[in-house]
Amino acid sequence: MKYIGNKSRLIGFIEDCLKEHNINYNNVIVYDLFSGTGSVSEFFLRHNCIVLSCDNMNYAIAEQYRKLYFRKEPKFEELRNIINCEELEDVINYLNNHNGQKRYYYENFCEEGKYHRRFFSERNAMKIDAIREKIDEWKDILPKEKYMFLVGILMNAADFVSNTAGTYGAYLKIWRSMALKEMKLEIPEFIATGKISLYVNDVVEFVKINKTADIVYMDPPYNTRQYPAYFSTLESIVINDKQQLKGKSGLRNYEKQKSKFSIKKYVKEEFKNLVDEIKAKYIVMSYSTEGILNKDYIYDILSKKGKTKIYDVSYRRFKTNSWTENNTNLKELLFICEVR
Ligand SMILES: C[S@@+](CC[C@H](N)C(=O)[O-])C[C@H]1O[C@@H](n2cnc3c(N)ncnc32)[C@H](O)[C@@H]1O
Incomplete structure (x- = not known):
């Protein structure tokens, strides 16, 4: 999944700093x-850790149910009497073979629908409708983890064929070739080691309740772009509340999901609130030199908790459709605080 701030390319750097x-x-x-x-959770799972992962967006947690929650293929014995199968491959085939239907996703997210938004081809929007409805029919039958796993698989497949440059603030005027392919749900790879619990929550609320970590890794947004505005379509597919969407891009109402870490007026205080509440041996934090919090402020707050060191590496900026190296001063920072 293309994602603003995804750390998958920085795992090596993070690991080197932990080793050092x-x-x-x-x-x-x-x-x-x-x-x-969940790219950092994935790294720790591969090292057999117990991971508690928190994000305030439902699509992020659905993605992690898809690729991180299960240690091996789950069986769907709850569906045996309904669709005559229980193996994951058969369930996925069953969903893939659904004919489309013209409902909410069709009306809202394809050109032929009521709002003429060209996020998906007509056929894929119809398939999203049919498959999402089927998964929701199973909501009360399946345990939450299996339900979210299937929702995550659908969301990921839809993202793969979306007619966007990676974010959903706008769709492309010209069809991207992938967007014209038929959407196909895929079985993810499973990680055999570790254990993960997933939480849709505000991080400050989360750390008020959870106090058992050896390592707290954090990766706050570093600019004023609000994630719910950029990934609204995926959030709609995951929540499936069929709310009335706004504007050309079909934006959800995200007032309650706005992050204080992306608002200049609040970010300093919210960062301090977060760090104050953390109980752990180490706090490890990623940030960018072009972030709205400045490096010295972060260092001061963390230093009050314990001895802090800053590592950095040159990094390329994420533009929605390409990686560019024109900003050579841009550095990715890693703060490591040994909590007293
Ligand atoms: C830089 S991205 C994290 C990227 C992640 N480390 C990865 O590799 O994919 C920042 C994330 O913070 C989440 N977020 C922003 N404010 C939050 C808050 N107050 N509580 C929980 N999550 C928040 C956003 O939804 C977004 O997924």
């Missing part, structure tokens, strides 16, 4: 705060 600091990252308890696509 002599931090044990095997078999320990880790909180991944602002976990997004």
